[in-house]
Amino acid sequence: MxxxxxxxxxxxxxxxxxxxxxxxxxxxxxxxxxxxxxxxxxxxxxGECSYWACMPSKALLRPVIAQADARRLPGLSASVQGPLDTAAVLARRDYFTSNWKxxxxxxxxxxxxxxxxxxxxxxxxxxxxxxxxxxxxxxxxxxxxxxxxxxxxxAVLPDLPGLDEVKPWTSREATSAQAAPGRLVVVGGGVVATEMATAWQALGSQVTLLVRGKGLLNRMEPFAGELVAEALTEAGVNVRTGTSVESVTRENGTVVVVTGTGTGDRIEADEILFATGRAxxxxxxxxxxxxxxxxxxxxxxxxxxxxxxxxxxxxxxxxxxxxxxxxxxxxxxxxxxxxxxxxxxxxxxxxxxxxxxxxxDHDAVPQVVFTDPEAAAVGLSLAEAEQAGHRVRAVDYDLASVSGAGLYADGYRGRARMVVDLDREILLGVTFVGPGVGELIHSATIAIAGQVPISRLWHAVPSYPTISEVWLRLLEAYRDN
Amino acid sequence: MxxxxxxxxxxxxxxxxxxxxxxxxxxxxxxxxxxxxxxxxxxxxxGECSYWACMPSKALLRPVIAQADARRLPGLSASVQGPLDTAAVLARRDYFTSNWKxxxxxxxxxxxxxxxxxxxxxxxxxxxxxxxxxxxxxxxxxxxxxxxxxxxxxAVLPDLPGLDEVKPWTSREATSAQAAPGRLVVVGGGVVATEMATAWQALGSQVTLLVRGKGLLNRMEPFAGELVAEALTEAGVNVRTGTSVESVTRENGTVVVVTGTGTGDRIEADEILFATGRAxxxxxxxxxxxxxxxxxxxxxxxxxxxxxxxxxxxxxxxxxxxxxxxxxxxxxxxxxxxxxxxxxxxxxxxxxxxxxxxxxDHDAVPQVVFTDPEAAAVGLSLAEAEQAGHRVRAVDYDLASVSGAGLYADGYRGRARMVVDLDREILLGVTFVGPGVGELIHSATIAIAGQVPISRLWHAVPSYPTISEVWLRLLEAYRDN
Incomplete structure (x- = not known):
């Protein structure tokens, strides 16, 4: 100027x-x-949400989740064993991004x-x-x-030599791709990594998920990542924890990933997605x-x-x-x-x-991960609550034992936890993991943001037989233990 | 003795x-x-719930709802156009009733x-x-x-001559039947009537629903019954409101219903279910x-x-x-x-x-009707709140305008209402009608039982993009109007 x-x-x-x-x-x-x-x-x-994050990712994931739900229901399951129509799913995704206009x-x-x-x-x-x-x-x-x-x-890309020439995917390419790569390597263990691994595996890719740490979704309660990893593996994703990326190159169009440092495995793929953080x-x-x-x-x-x-x-x-x-x-x-x-x-x-x-922002941040199973949490995890110096108790319940969950899906697997502030008898955190729990978390968000005491939560009666009855089971477990 | x-x-x-x-x-x-x-x-x-009500009815309905959800998702819908495997659905229902043992x-x-x-x-x-x-x-x-x-x-049966010989269904037979009747007349407009009409129509029956009053689900907000009636009609149910039953006979195995009093239409069916009240x-x-x-x-x-x-x-x-x-x-x-x-x-x-x-029992009774769309409500309807003398305002929102609802299903139709106590600035009632809202109602149950003020509900942030974001839209609508 x-x-x-x-x-x-x-x-x-x-x-x-x-x-x-x-x-x-x-x-x-x-x-x-x-x-x-x-x-x-x-x-x-x-912004990012409308075109390269929330909207397109959930548009990709919704049919995957609905199909997974249907597959768990005798009487309906036989008809949904085949693959999704990927082109139709991508076209619906394009609609939800307004074709990036x-x-x-x-x-x-x-x-x-x-x-x-x-x-x-x-x-x-x-x-x-x-x-x-x-x-x-x-x-x-x-x-x-x-x-x-x-x-x-x-998106932050790791500092690997020659990575630019590989043209790796970030969340943007992963949510806007116009076809499923035959083989996709996903690097990361957070929300973007698990959601995109879920979506593309179901849409036709053979996905390998490389996670540096021990588990997935490590900002949530540990069982969230465990249940999601188990389900990804069953869906056919090759989940490799404790695995870092040593080098990535593209040779004649093929992405070659060398993991390491010790093992030095070589993985070939058509695309690689880095979901390794934000700046x-x-x-x-x-x-x-x-x-x-x-x-x-x-x-x-x-x-x-x-x-x-x-x-x-x-x-x-x-x-x-x-x-x-x-x-x-x-x-x-x-x-x-x-x-x-x-x-x-x-x-x-x-x-x-x-x-x-x-x-x-401090007390009641909710998040839903739209994997199968869904993982939803609000407030503090047990570890976070303890670190913050609260006197707390975690109460767990196996969601499979809730009538509404059993009715929702055969072979239901899921878990719930509430973290109780023992001094104030209010909730500091709640986590639900399982099919169909995404809409359930707002009940916990209201309980936490509203600081509704445990004694009053007893009067908030969950409808029978919904999955929400886990609330009653959590209160009972808190009372009886 | x-x-x-x-x-x-x-x-x-x-x-x-x-x-x-x-x-x-x-x-x-x-x-x-x-x-x-x-x-x-x-x-x-x-009791009734385990063998002839909640459990078997929801076991019958869950595959119906999952199929309806799947049919609204391009990429998945083509595979689920066919009928449900009724035998498999009934077998699953039998499992949930422990075979009535x-x-x-x-x-x-x-x-x-x-x-x-x-x-x-x-x-x-x-x-x-x-x-x-x-x-x-x-x-x-x-x-x-x-x-x-x-x-x-x-169950209460109406006082119609010869009804015993017709062997009409009550909720017990409707939830425990071992095959779908070819033609089923359902009498009533409440929860049992709408749920069983939904289930048996999807399981192969041609259902005719005879409702004496003007609409269905008349203990909920009027739009609940309207949306459910519309959907039942689209599913192929013959919904006839303002229709009373004048006589029922069974002739050579066929149930003959004469409606009346004015029209005197004659309806033939294989079974008739009376869902006309409880004693x-x-x-x-x-x-x-x-x-x-x-x-x-x-x-x-x-x-x-x-x-x-x-x-x-x-x-x-x-x-x-x-x-x-x-x-x-x-x-x-x-x-x-x-x-x-x-x-x-x-x-x-x-x-x-x-x-x-x-x-x-007075302030926060929740209910979920497992029809397609689901209808869920807690607390007072607008009419009930007004009758009780509260100074209230009803705030409505079209669920189709919520991002999470659009992602959930193409052509999403649904509606939400919250009834606000203007003197105390708390909620007296909330109603959600639409696909996938069943687990959402517990958020409202906690808000009402917890008497969480509107000013605090603003801090209960719904996760994006869930259907629960309707909470934000309702609060905005209350603020802006």
Whole structure:
């Protein structure tokens, strides 16, 4: 930028950097409060979730899960032994990503009265964002009240020589691929790795899952990863734990993975997916112009305001509190409300569970992993609760012993755990793993966020015969042991 | 009974009349408190629920629902267009009823140390039950502390001449039939009628559903019955509302139904199911010997003690508070605890939501109807809340607009409503209707029983993209309208 350059400039109450679900929700709330709001996005409005994460992954997984459910029911199972129609599943996935076009979401931004600026936005000083459009033209957006950074994360690839030439898949390619590779190596043991291994194995790939650690889904209770690993193996996935990748090359189109260090096995595949972590997209948003280090996670208080600033907010994955779409949207509602309250001089309700405090980020973050079995958890695992110094007891129950689970599927396998705070007699965490438990976790989210005492949970009667009756069994196990 | 007859007699702390799930749970609690307990049952231990209601009906319905789910998913749908394997579904149903044998449940009674008395039990005075065994031998059981009547209900048949000779189905035959009738007329519009119409239509019958009133499921929000009627019609059921039965005869094996009064249509069928209500099984339990009227519902207080008595309890359907297995079991836990507390002179916690008060019977009774779509509700409907004098607002949301619902099934149709108490800003009722909502209702049951305020429900974040995200949409709709 030179002094002679003629740059358009506009002033808004709020400038939102990044138009994923998080940015969209911040704008929704600031617009609802009557604040003029600009939204800047360099890629597709709707973000990672709409095009390369939640929506396409769940579109790929839903028929897989429904088929698995049907296969466990005599009278229906015989008809669903064959493979899924992969082309039809992919076409449905394409529909849910709007074929990677964002006209609909731009229309939505328009409908709430937010100004959309397509281009790469960078901070260029306090309360100032400079947008470089696709055509190279720049404009300067000044924020009277707040800039909200909602740029999310990108996949991290490991530091292996020559990896670029291999053209490995990240979550983006794994969710948007137009055909099932014959052989797919998945590296990682988290949500993306287990979900994509589940999906592509069912859609026709021979999947090998390479997990560096001992187990899968290691942010959940241990039995979650154990049950999912067992099911992946039964589905035909070659699950190899304790296995690191030493080198990856592509030879005549074939991916060659050498694992190691000790064994040095060689695995050939058609594609390789690295699902090995995320990094904040803060490396090229001008953090240096406001005295902050590019590429770092942005630490925030419970109103989502960046530590040490009175105008900069960081909302969603980029603040590293909980890398989940729904939690980012929750933060966005709170950040938008907090920005609006401060802009109008209204009181800020920043006490725990107040309207301007993302308290659930600490106590009640839910997650559903759409594998078969589904794994769903909210709040603290036993290990996390103990580490945090709570006096707790974990209560487990075998879901197969719940009538509703037996009716749901023959050979039902699953497990439930609740972690009880013994001092307050409330729940700190709940985990359900098993077919059909995905919609069950919200009951636990309400119990934890609502801090409903155990004595009252006895009066919340689960309908018979649903899988939810596991609640009764957990309470009984807590009472009797 | 003559004075010279030699009748065995035993004294127990507690005598439980009826060994369905309710009686079993009363005994479980009194035994846990160390009270000697006798359980009397004239039919199968495990009761209606295990053999002729919940278990077999859900075993029949689960494959139907899983097939319907699969049919709505491109990539899977083509394989499930054919009919279910009815024989396999019925065999699975037989498994879940233990082939109508109660050895397992008798073993369970034994394991908790309750004495089981097979036979017909009748009150023969205060605290006294006389059991007439299958061999005609009588014994007298005296209860030191309490007699708990848990005899449930039976199906009510309408007063139509010659109906006995028609051998109509009740819920018992409908859940235990060993083959699908070619043509089945179902009379009624409630849970049994809609569930059995759903099941048998899918299992091969041509079902005609005759409903006297305007709609189905009329104890739920009106849209529940509307959506279920629409789906039944699409599944091929001939749904005829506003239709009463004038006569039923069986001619050469064929059931002939004449509807009326005006039209007088004639419908032929192979079987007819009357699902037209329930009556308390109190007509032959000796109520007259304690100055009460046989055949009546037994009114109780919140500790499940019969009005005007200090030793007689009535638990489950027979008290007419909520004719649902899970609610009866809830009452049983509370009654058992209340009996035990009173027996030991411990304080009775009968305040609302106390350990000895079945408060949820008033405020938070949940129910799931396992039709396709599922219909699930808890608490008060809008009409009930208004009738009760609450200042309320109903908030509705189209479930098809929830991402998780769209992913769950193509062409998703469903609806959600929450009824908000405007004075206390808590929920009085929630209804979900749509595929896959059955496990979702427990979240609402916890919110209502826990009296979690709306302001706190905002912090209970639904996982994306589950159907549970309807919670967020309902809260937004409440906020914005």
């Amino acid at each position: 030179t002094e002679t350059e003629n740059i358009a400039s506009s002033t808004y109450d709020v400038v939102v950097l990044g138009a994923g679900p998080v940015g969209e929700n911040v704008a929704d709330r600031t617009r609802a409060a009557g604040l003029s709001t600009a939204v800047v996005e360099s890629e597709l409005v709707g 964002d006209d609909g979401q731009i229309g939505w931004l328009d409908s709430i009265g937010a100004d959309f600026h397509r281009g790469h936005g960078r901070l260029t000083g306090e309360r100032t964002v400079t947008v470089t459009g696709p055509d190279g033209v720049r404009k300067v957006l000044t924020a009277r009240h707040a800039v909200a950074v909602c740029t999310g994360t990108r 904040p997209r803060t490396d090229d948003i001008g953090l240096d112009t406001i005295g902050r280090e590019p590429g770092t996670w942005l630490e925030v208080d419970d109103s989502l305001r960046v530590t040490g600033s009175d105008w900069l907010y960081a909302v969603g994955d980029v603040n590293h509190r909980a890398l989940l779409t729904h939690q980012g949207k929750y933060q966005a509602r709170i950040a938008g409300a907090a920005i609006s309250a401060r802009a109008s001089g209204a009181p800020v309700q920043a006490d725990p569970w107040g309207a301007h405090a993302a308290t659930a | 003559t004075e010279t007859e030699n009748i065995a007699s035993s004294t127990y702390d507690v005598v439980v009349l009826g060994a369905g799930p309710v009686g079993e749970n009363v005994a479980d609690r009194t035994r846990a408190a160390g009270l000697s307990t006798a359980v009397v049952e004239s039919e199968l231990v495990g 109660d050895d397992g449940q008798i073993g369970w009674l034994d394991s908790i140390g309750a004495d089981f008395h097979r036979g017909h039990g009748r009150l023969t005075g205060e605290r006294t039950v006389t059991v007439t065994g299958p061999d005609g031998v009588r014994k007298v059981l005296t209860a030191r502390h309490a007699v708990a009547v848990c005899t449930g209900t039976r 308390p099984r109190t007509d032959d339990i000796g109520l007259d010997t304690i100055g009460r009227e046989p055949g009546t519902w037994l009114e109780v207080d919140d500790s499940l003690r019969v009005t005007g008595s200090d030793w007689l309890y009535a638990v489950g359907d027979v008290n007419h508070r909520a004719l649902l297995t899970h609610q009866g079991k809830y009452q049983a836990r509370i009654a058992g605890a209340a009996i035990s507390a009173r027996a030991s002179g411990a304080p009775v916690q009968a305040d609302p939501w106390g350990a000895h008060a079945a408060t949820a």
